[in-house]
Amino acid sequence: MSPTRRSWMARVVLAAMGLGLVALTVGGIARLTVSTDYSAFLPEDGQAARDLRDVADSFGGDPIVVLLESDDANGLLAGERLAGLLALEGRLSGLRNVAVAYGPATTLNQTAIQVQNLLATISGRRDGLKEADRADDLARFERRYGALLVQGMPAGLPTLRNDDFVRTVVYDAAGEPRARWRQFVPDAHAVAILVRPRSGLDQAGLKNLVDDVRGVVKDDTTVKPDRTTITGVPVLSANLADQVRSELPLVGGAAVALVAGALILSRWRRNTLQRLVPLVPMLAAVAATLAWFGWRGTPLSLGAVLFLPLMLGIGSYYPVYLAQRGHRRTVVAVAAAAAAAFACLLLSPVQFVQDLGLAMVIGIGVTTGLSTLLYRGGGENPAPTREATALATRRISVTAVAGFAALLGAPAVLGWLALGSVSVETSPETLLSGARGYDDAVTVQDRLGFAGELDVVLEGDDVLSPEALAWLRSSEEEILRTHGDTIQSVVSPGQLLGFLGDHPSQSQIDAAMRLLPAYVTGAAVTVSQDRAVIALGADLDDLATQQETIASLRSMTASPPDGFDVRIAGIPVLAAEGYDVLVRDRHWSNLAGIAAAGLVLAACLRRRRDAARAVSAALLATGWGLLAATLLGVALNPITIALGSLTAAVGCEFAVMLSEARRSGDRSLARSVIVAAAVSAAGYSALSVSHLDLLRQFSATLVAAVGLALVAGYAVSLTVPRSTRGTSQTTSRPQLAGVR
Template sequence: MAAALGVLAVLAALLVPGLLRVEVETGVNEFVPAGDPVARATSEMAAQFGGDPVVVLIESAKPRELLLKENLPALLQLEGELAALPHVKAVYGPGTVLNQIAGQAQDLLAELGGYRDGLRAKAEAQARKRRASPEEVAAAGVRATQAFDERYAALLAKGMPGGLPTLHNQAFVDRVIFNDEGDPRPQWDFLVPRPDAVALLVRPDASLPQSDTEDLVAAVDAAVRDSDLKASSTTVTGIPTVVAALGEQVRHEVSLLGGLAVVAVGAWFLLTSWTRRRLRLLPLGASLLGTAVTLSVAGWAGRPLALTAVAFLPVLLGIGSDFMTYLHRNAGPRTVLAAALASAAGFGALAVAPVPAVADLGVSLAVGLLVTVLVSLGIHRWGPAEPEHPAAPAPPDASRPASGGLARSTRISILLVPVLAAVGGWAVFPSLSLQSDLTSLASGLPEYDEARGVERVLGASGEVALVVRGDDVLDAESFAWMSRTRRDVIAEHGDELSAVLSPGDVLSFLGGEPEASQVDAALRLLPPYLASSVVSPDRRTAVMTYGVDLDDVERLAVLRDYLDDVAATAPASVDVEVAGLPMVAVSAQEAMDDERLLGAVLGIVAAGLALLALLPERRVALVAMLSAAVASGLVALGIAVTGVALTPMTAGLGSLTAAVACEFTVLLALAQRRGDRMLARAVDLAAAASATGYAVLAVSDLGLIRGFGVLLAVTVAVALGASRLLVWALLPAATPRKRAGVVHEETPKVLEKV
């Protein structure tokens, strides 16, 4: 007893700190193909100009109310507080834009005034040097400034009809932001989408980890709540906000769904009379210990879990408990180990998935299964389990054929029906619709619904960009191309792409083809705050940003191809790439489309190879592979009939099915060969427990996880049916080789002495 307590204390000392170190990473990068060129371009763009923004939408009861001179100080103060937050690359808002324009205009006035004073002082000094009279000195000063006044007084009167450039001058504010009809000027749509609404864009540093993203969103939300703005409503949203909400939801659901899975799976073992009452929860205990070891190792290694961590615990509890059940029913360590390795190989095949989160789940489940089966073997060997004596099978009646009295040809004929249906499922599998946009990740979260609401105001929920790189992206030829491209893109796809910001927008006053000297002068006069939003300080990178809707990946793919064609028309002096998270989603979907069949087949092949290497009867391994293939095809056919879309987590259908179908086939084949009804019932119990563990995921608020859980539960039922049918039709039943009272194959030696 003391030794057992000592072992438990050591385990707790090792496991608990590791479990406390486990972190969850739900960033969109987890659903981005590794090495994708669009993802690389997006990351480089974010490093220069900031990542996808946290959007603060502020609405007022009356038009223009937020931009009244009485309210501008509070707006400007909020923008300043947001800009000072940690991990903020830049903040863009109408208050700072107005303040920067006013300041630059004042600087221009001061510069012009200083130049005028210099002309006058120089002329007067020359007159004094000639010993002119005071009247002649004054006249010389007037003559020197006369040409200046004639040229620049008219220019200033035309350029600043709103009066002095100051935030205290309401006419100046209105003239800058609004047109004569009272609507926001097109170049400010991204900051003032409506007369009664303004938007603040808080662009974070590139590639923020999950914890920093959540901290930033919380800080933005707090700053907005504590501000003195007189607004009717404020909404903090954007992709970082959805990512932060996903992280919080995952942490909440990991414990919630894990607890429900423990109760649901444990109930099957506890309430089913499959062994002595005091031993009924051994499978659950072994699975829990294996899961804890796996998570603790991840924590000690500093390896964060992806969004799919929500599914990890219920899935591993469901399938991991199977192996202790089989060992307790005397299936034999070799058979159980072979089944476990086949399941692990099936899940492990997901490692080839182009989406990192799915690959992470597959590898984690494979490792977790191996750890769990080792724990189960250890408990079976040294733990409190009391192995059940195998029930002696009744010798089969030699006058009756095996498998229910049906001839082999009849059984194979019955088998043709589901096999042909499965072939149909495999035929339609490559054409099943696939949903890989943000909707499939965040559907069900209130933050996502808020983002959709804000989208209706701003006209877009995501950003795509043309990133221009060269020695000087503002040379005459490149600037002319960017200005022309902006007009052409909006003319061609203005209903799907809304112009946000580009060099042509911030320098629109120069016209479409300015001279190099004009561009240089304009950049000197333009507030750096605005210039840096579209052009890097060294003028080697520029960005043309457009707003899009994130939901329809197929439509985004068409836009991506169009923008690729546009990029190909750029001058030879610059390179142009398409960037932005919506375009990364297109890459992810195309990668999954290209590899979905490979992933499905690879899972089945990997599981079959594991069985061929470990099982003495290769026929059982082949039947297990066939069972996985049939079950996968039937599930695919069901998906096609119901019209359900695949997601990044369900696209690896073959791997998910192989993980359970091969296990069921191996154990049912052993039960049939022995004539062991108790072992066959243990397979049914394991399937029920596994399906229940998976079905728990349907409680999740995340649409992606709900769909994954429902599909897995259905897959278990279909896999069990397919395995039973194929074992019944293709494998021999018990033979009278071993009579009642004689020990079965693989029966532990301890029982031979009983």
């Protein structure tokens, strides 16, 4: 075969391979899905997460809240509108993937049925005693139930069409909703319906259910509320998924535009097109990484939005550095160190932080590999010349170094010491600030008087035995008596079976459970009666109060009946556990990335002292950042709490590259560090276009980290003896604009 033919065939093979890679990349990105479930923001492997999943399996997930408002007082609980509300609740409970739905009309209807059956039972029992001529038993019976009949008569017939009955049951003498009705009737102008999704729904199923609920409410023509608000954790999750998908191209486009603009304005190469060449490996790395997540088949969390600008920012370093010939080994070493720092994010208990760390490791590897091929003409650093060796042996005054270290190190030490006192935010509601529908959630939260749900779960062979039911009732009463200012009952076995009196027998309990429909009892008791729940609405915005309340509930419920187990579950419990995990590991999560980057540099660099300088720069920059956060009162979140790992990814390489530039007298390399810092800051700032407060805060943190890392890197590089001649670097390299 002729050389020409072999060359042609090689080109065909390479072209086919290239097209195959492009097809794989496009196919992977097409398969990419985004998950924004609350579990992505919180640890998912702890006991609290397992308890929450178990409760969801038995009673459904966190509810979708439908708040209906009327300008007329009591307007929604009277006449035809009340009948329409009952029908609406029935249609919502019949939706596919709904575990249970309950609201004021359903509860009122069951109350009316219970009263009717109770009156019929009393009447039948009385007639039976009278016919049997059992005068003494009849007298005792009338003394016991006569007062009940007299008390109930002013309300009239127990039916939903009797407005007097409804008002008597729901409202007190002052016209305010009774305490047990506040979860459904927050005031005289509003009612709430709670729709619990079936457990195990994926993001698409949850979104479809939210859309179905909205459709049913919109199509209703009988209730005619003046205002309707649909919210809750499932709604926020579905909204956030839509928002992430819509903001992904916006943030990505902004990052590309800002990075491209920074590359052009930096004038780091004479030709404008040459200045934009680093975008090629960066964009290819982004596409390849997203494709890998797509082919993996697992949904990508919020880390997808974070990854784009972060990769475009930090990915600009390596092509810019590699464009300066003679430093390839150093560039590969700092890239490996950055990847090691980001790999430490995989140790986070939070899913979207893990996704971000994994994506960055893959992206840095692909960018560095492609950049090395793109600038493959670059060579290794030559051996130092005699003159350079002589310069390198000169030492800076020990006194000057000590004073310099004290000046820079003091505030950094204060920052590291303050890390233990910096506040940490783990509340999903706060982390979701800025999401679509967040304001609606806050409004409904204020209206209903609770933001989250705490569940007291009792497990055993028969949770409706007289002994277990008595414990459930007494525990609920004690909780409400102690924490009534921040907690209210939503649903419980004690509520459902309250009409049975204080000490019902097993036969009475069994008869009542047969009487009540499954969609009502299913909100508090499983079909097999091996698990019961006291669902409590909790208004616990302050984390300290939240932890104290959870501890108090555990103390109150610590002694269930023999043979039964009890646990406290709910998103507030998961948030509290997440806080404990993050706070406990805060020092480790910051030091791990710095240590990993330092070890990689020590293994890969010729000069171990540069690795020490890199670690020092990362420690300084992180300490300064923590001190600034403390002084400004900025709370850390699950991402920024690992500030050390984030700063190490940039601080270490700035220190190494600036030290190399100072040692060799390479002005173009020093300038490339400044260019890389400016480009990365531009890329990170793209996150500020997001409406999510979490992402905007992360953007500001990253830009600040770049600035601090650059200052720290320059500071530690001053400890390197400076070369005033260029003889230590003999390999030719491209001339930069403005550099002679």
